[in-house]
Amino acid sequence: MPHQEVLDQLERKNKELLALLEISKILSSSFNMHHNLYQSLKVLSDILDMQRATITLYDSETNTLHISVAYGLTPEQMKKGIYKKGEGIVGKVFDTGEPIVVPNIGKEPMFLNKTGARLTKENISFLCVPLKIEGEVLGVLSVDRIFSEEIDLKEDIRFLNIVATLFSQYLKLYQMFRKEKEEKEKLSLELKGKYQFRNLIGISDKMQQVFKFAIKAAKCKANILLIGESGTGKELLAKAIHFESDRANGPFVAINCAAIPETLLEAELFGYKKGAFTGALISKPGKFELANGGTIFLDEIGDLPLSLQAKILRVIQEKTFERIGDTKSIKVDVRIIAATNRDLEKMVREGTFREDLYFRLNVIPIYLPPLRERREDIPLLVDHFLKKFNQEYNKNVQISSEIMEKFMAYHWPGNVRELENTLERLVVLAEKDFITLEDIPFYIRQAFLEEQIKKERDFKEKLLPAHIELIEKKAIEEALKACRYNQTKAAKMLGLTKRQISYRIKKYGILTK
Numbered sequence: 001m002p003h004q005e006v007l008d009q010l011e012r013k014n015k016e017l018l019a020l021l022e023i024s025k026i027l028s029s030s031f032n033m034h035h036n037l038y039q040s041l042k043v044l045s046d047i048l049d050m051q052r053a054t055i056t057l058y059d060s061e062t063n064t065l066h067i068s069v070a071y072g073l074t075p076e077q078m079k080k081g082i083y084k085k086g087e088g089i090v091g092k093v094f095d096t097g098e099p100i101v102v103p104n105i106g107k108e109p110m111f112l113n114k115t116g117a118r119l120t121k122e123n124i125s126f127l128c129v130p131l132k133i134e135g136e137v138l139g140v141l142s143v144d145r146i147f148s149e150e151i152d153l154k155e156d157i158r159f160l161n162i163v164a165t166l167f168s169q170y171l172k173l174y175q176m177f178r179k180e181k182e183e184k185e186k187l188s189l190e191l192k193g194k195y196q197f198r199n200l201i202g203i204s205d206k207m208q209q210v211f212k213f214a215i216k217a218a219k220c221k222a223n224i225l226l227i228g229e230s231g232t233g234k235e236l237l238a239k240a241i242h243f244e245s246d247r248a249n250g251p252f253v254a255i256n257c258a259a260i261p262e263t264l265l266e267a268e269l270f271g272y273k274k275g276a277f278t279g280a281l282i283s284k285p286g287k288f289e290l291a292n293g294g295t296i297f298l299d300e301i302g303d304l305p306l307s308l309q310a311k312i313l314r315v316i317q318e319k320t321f322e323r324i325g326d327t328k329s330i331k332v333d334v335r336i337i338a339a340t341n342r343d344l345e346k347m348v349r350e351g352t353f354r355e356d357l358y359f360r361l362n363v364i365p366i367y368l369p370p371l372r373e374r375r376e377d378i379p380l381l382v383d384h385f386l387k388k389f390n391q392e393y394n395k396n397v398q399i400s401s402e403i404m405e406k407f408m409a410y411h412w413p414g415n416v417r418e419l420e421n422t423l424e425r426l427v428v429l430a431e432k433d434f435i436t437l438e439d440i441p442f443y444i445r446q447a448f449l450e451e452q453i454k455k456e457r458d459f460k461e462k463l464l465p466a467h468i469e470l471i472e473k474k475a476i477e478e479a480l481k482a483c484r485y486n487q488t489k490a491a492k493m494l495g496l497t498k499r500q501i502s503y504r505i506k507k508y509g510i511l512t513k
Helices: 003-027 033-048 075-080 088-096 153-190 205-218 234-244 262-270 306-318 344-350 355-361 375-392 401-409 415-429 442-462 464-482 487-494 498-508
Strands: 051-059 064-071 082-084 100-102 124-133 136-146 224-227 252-256 295-299 320-322 329-331 335-340 364-367
Touching: 003 033, 003 153, 003 464, 033 051, 033 064, 033 153, 051 088, 064 075, 064 088, 064 136, 082 088, 088 100, 088 124, 088 136, 100 153, 124 153, 136 153, 205 234, 205 364, 224 234, 234 252, 234 295, 234 335, 262 306, 306 320, 306 355, 344 355, 375 401, 375 415, 401 442, 464 487, 464 498, 487 498
Parallel strands: 224 335, 224 364, 252 295, 295 335
Antiparallel strands: 051 064, 051 136, 064 082, 100 124, 124 136, 320 329
């Protein structure tokens, strides 16, 4: 084989590798199917000069094949691209699941040119490969090539089969994504009773488990401990439990133990008698007294001072307490729901939280997962908050699927509260009815870019190596053949050392003469 021909083939391999890398980046970026496939077909045209690239997919409802995505065709031409199974080259490839190469379409009567995109059939080659995964044919990938004796169409078919594998994997994942999304949306509309609370949104398995435990807990009198990060909706859940319980007609009183100074917290919890201290001009009931017959919600219970923990324990055990400055005991019937984002068990071991109080509160523990652990709930929450703030500010702001993908990729350290605040800010500041990439906070865009990099890295680590190795193996075989199996010369031609080419020959099991 002439030296120049080998160099040309190596240049082609490099172009193929570059095309594969670009396509992998595009496909791993999002589930915006039409956009990503269109950009991938553009790569085939720009790098490898494969023209009028089309993806034709099967429609089970009409039992026909339709051009779904194309690069180099007009929308009107695409509409004409409808085939029955077995009809023309496209229909036959779909029917048989095998690729077909037509070196010159002007001499092939089976080539129908339904789209009318080829003004002439002369000097055009047509390559068509099935989009197939696990024995299922999803559709067909086809491209045009300028007819030339110098172009190896078999190599084109080999490369297109690799690309078709990537497209097929992507299409299958997209189908699964769409199906799951539709099922979740359908489920969210149907959920009306068993595991659903008013004003609480969640169709994820983790939130459904939360609702299941909460409904059971609401029907009993036991104290409840809600555990979860800040912003996960602990107070909302506490209210929901209260209004699902037999105490629903009684008061729901909430107090944040971390928001009130220790010197004032006792007075807030238990009240005080007139004259108990300077400024106590009248007697005032505390939160426990106000919650009599209902529920008291003690948020951030982990920040409760030790001096007050004993008094809370007494209320739980004796159901009595005294106002500050009073000797008269007040009897109350109160159900306690406590909440924390701290590790109370660790605090018990360290002596900063009373063990006996912990066990009194932790009768029914319920863990609220952070938003990053239930990402499937994000679209529902976004829809809920958009409706809420559009109505509140008399607007009609919407977000695109691209923005939703960035919301899905972001880790939301502030959880549902951060999502709510972000959407309120976007609605308030929006100058148009559609939120653009420039509108969303920079840190969310940055998180999306980091997620893209991670997906790309995972793709390279898991899917690309096998395809790259095939190209590398082929290049080494051709170089060895051109150099009459002189490994030193072949290594020099490929830009490798003797040691590197020897390693690869052994790795790929390449025969040497």
